[in-house]
Amino acid sequence: MISLDIVMPALLGGGLIGLAASMLLLFNGRILGVSGILSEALDFKGAGNKLWIWLFLLGLLAGPRLSDAFLGTSEPVFEERTLLVTILAGLLVGFGTTIGSGCTSGHGVCGIGRLSQRSIVSVCVFMGTAMVTVFVFRHVWGG
Amino acid sequence: MKNIVALFTGLVFSLGLSLSGMTNPDRVLGFLDIFGSWDPALAFVLGGAVMVTVVMFRFVLKRTTPLLDKGFYLPVTETIDVQLVAGAVMFGIGWGLYGYCPGPALAAISYLQPSNGLFVVSLVVGTLGARWWSARQHSANLLAVGQN
Known part of the structure; x- marks a missing residue:
């Protein structure tokens, strides 16, 4: 049974994620893709203004502690x-998301x-692969 | 101003990750474990986010420019190629092994957990490796075109 107090934080969190992505596109014209932003941050040869990339990452880093302080979450165990x-x-997540x-x-x-x-193809493939991976390691190999 | 928007959206995005439970890899694996004791709650994270973007992006992309820049920076590739699928397969395996995708992994650096640190270092090495590999592929292709 799915209870509302489990669904609501997920839905609200998802809403905030969608809102952040919409704002970045509306104001800056950029896609909020973390692997792309990380890859851009690591492109030391690339020219141009990278300050926004590092500031986005700074905001990303600040989130969990602020959430714990003000939104009632706690450090994941x-x-x-x-x-x-x-x-x-x-290695797989870094290499895979970049190519x-x-x-x-x-x-x-x-x-x-x-x-x-x-993107729709990509999501179906990585979601499906991840589910198969969990199945194999939890129920075939580890089980 | 664009920099302030970047900082703010990074923060809002990250608060969303924390609130939704995405920063806990065990909860993510619980969501991916559809054949075991499945925890469906996290489906509402991507679901909730996409409900917002599908509606908002329609309005935003009707504009000719964003509010603070001369144009939108959108992906130009439209073909579904081997790299897209192979990359998604590798990402899926990595995600299913640990329970971190890039956003939550980077956000959780702030907890200074050794395991997270090792994951992030590996994530960076994998990203750099892929950049290096792509650059090599690209120059090999140029060479092949030149020889023809």
């Missing part, structure tokens, strides 16, 4: 991952918002 899983997952041109925010929130076919 989760199971320990092995070093191998942590490194492998990080695949986006992640949950760029393809998911913004791409679906624009009704982009590429």
